[in-house]
Structures are given as C-alpha cells and as structure tokens.
Amino acid sequence: DGGITQSPKYLFRKEGQNVTLSCEQNLNHDAMYWYRQDPGQGLRLIYYSQIVNDFQKGDIAEGYSVSREKKESFPLTVTSAQKNPTAFYLCASRKKSSGNTIYFGEGSWLTVV
Amino acid sequence: KQEVTQIPAALSVPEGENLVLNCSFTDSAIYNLQWFRQDPGKGLTSLLLIQSSQREQTSGRLNASLDKSSGRSTLYIAASQPGDSATYLCAAPMDSNYQLIWGAGTKLIIKP
Numbered sequence: 275d276g277g278i279t280q281s282p283k284y285l286f287r288k289e290g291q292n293v294t295l296s297c298e299q300n301l302n303h304d305a306m307y308w309y310r311q312d313p314g315q316g317l318r319l320i321y322y323s324q325i326v327n328d329f330q331k332g333d334i335a336e337g338y339s340v341s342r343e344k345k346e347s348f349p350l351t352v353t354s355a356q357k358n359p360t361a362f363y364l365c366a367s368r369k370k371s372s373g374n375t376i377y378f379g380e381g382s383w384l385t386v387v
Numbered sequence: 388k389q390e391v392t393q394i395p396a397a398l399s400v401p402e403g404e405n406l407v408l409n410c411s412f413t414d415s416a417i418y419n420l421q422w423f424r425q426d427p428g429k430g431l432t433s434l435l436l437i438q439s440s441q442r443e444q445t446s447g448r449l450n451a452s453l454d455k456s457s458g459r460s461t462l463y464i465a466a467s468q469p470g471d472s473a474t475y476l477c478a479a480p481m482d483s484n485y486q487l488i489w490g491a492g493t494k495l496i497i498k499p
Contacts, residue, residue, distance in 0.1 A: 278430075280430075305485060314396075314491060315491055316391070316476070316478075316488075316489030316490055316491045316492065317476075317478075317487070317489045318489075319486060319487070322485075322486070332486070362428075364430055364431065366431075368485060375421060375433045375436045376421070376433065376485070376487070377433065378423075378430035378431040378432070379430050380429055380430040381428070381429065381430045383428075
C-alpha cells in the first residue's frame with residue numbers, strides 16, 4: 275500500500291544528543307515536509323523540500339537539519355542545539371501540481387530525558 | 388501575515404446532532420483551504436480540500452464551505468457519531484511553495 279512511513283514512533287533523547295527521525299514515502303510525491311506539533315498549538319513548519327537535493331527552512335528550523343538525497347526519503351535530525359525538542363513530529367508529502375492535497379505520516383514522539 | 392483561527396477550541400455535543408466547526412483566516416489570497424482530522428497521538432487525515440474558486444465540497448456526511456470575502460470556512464458534520472470524535476484542523480497554503488498556515492484545531496467530542 276502507498277503511504278508515508280515514519281520511524282521510530284517513540285524516541286527518547288538524552289541531553290546533548292543528536293537524533294534522526296526517518297520519513298519514507300512511496301507515493302512518488304515531489305514535495306516533502308516536516309512539522310512540529312505542540313499541545314494546543316497549530317502545526318509549525320520546520321523544513322520542506324520541493325525536489326531532490328534541495329530544501330528550505332520553515333518557520334522554526336533552528337536546531338534541526340534535513341537532507342533529501344532520494345525522492346522517497348526526507349530524514350530530520352534534531353540536534354543538541356534544539357533547546358526544547360520534546361514534541362510530536364509529523365512528516366508529510368504532496369504531489370507538486372495545483373490543488374493536490376497533502377498526506378501525513380503517523381508521527382514520531384520525541385522526548386528528552 | 389496570514390493567521391488562521393479556529394473557534395471554539397473544544398466542542399462537546401450529543402450523538403446525532405448536526406454541528407458546524409469554524410475556521411477564519413485574515414488574508415483572502417489563499418490557494419485553497421483544507422480540513423483535516425487528527426485522532427489522539429496519530430497523524431492527520433485529509434477530509435476535504437476546497438479550491439479558492441470553489442464555494443463548497445462534500446464527502447459523505449461532511450460538507451465544507453469557503454467564503455473568501457469574509458475570510459471564513461466552515462465544516463458541517465451531519466448526524467454526528469461517537470466515531471467523529473477527534474481534533475479537526477484547517478489549513479491554507481499561501482504561496483506556490485505550499486507552506487500551509489494552520490489553525491490550532493477544534494477538539495470535538497460526540498457523547499453517546
């Protein structure tokens with residue numbers, strides 16, 4: 275079945291560690307996105323990529339990094355520079371044509387311990 | 388800068404009632420407006436997408452309307468069921484990069 279797979283579902287990070295969240299899609303979508311969701315708040319865009327080997331910062335990119343070496347994959351690294359990383363992270367993708375909807379993965383919970 | 392607001396933040400109604408969820412936006416220059424559903428601890432599921440040139444879209448018991456002049460979209464749920472309990476979010480892309488501006492969502496509880 276086509277879809278977006280995020281892993282791991284739950285991740286615990288120690289202070290000072292970098293962690294990487296995986297996002298893979300087999301929908302042949304061009305654009306991919308990473309969002310952060312905090313309780314009671316709307317989704318905030320971290321990074322997005324419209325095409326392989328290219329990506330742009332969103333509203334809250336500080337402390338995060340991404341890569342887009344393959345069309346199917348858009349991993350997000352939460353670095354030690356991100357001071358408040360505990361959140362729910364959502365990956366999404368979209369076919370780059372006017373009006374197409376955006377599809378989401380099931381999300382990854384990151385907790386700092 | 389575009390702002391998207393959803394009021395109320397939470398809503399509880401008895402099963403069987405028809406209900407309306409509201410989404411307001413400050414800038415009418417939107418490409419489209421989308422409604423999503425999110426179950427607790429899960430990702431988002433797209434419900435309806437209304438193009439900027441459209442007035443409404445329907446899917447089953449759901450009907451979404453768009454009034455750009457008033458900066459408002461509504462999601463109408465007919466004959467509500469306990470399975471409709473979830474958080475409903477609206478979002479609008481502001482440019483060709485499709486950066487969505489999100490509302491904070493309305494948490495809906497349908498009481499059996």
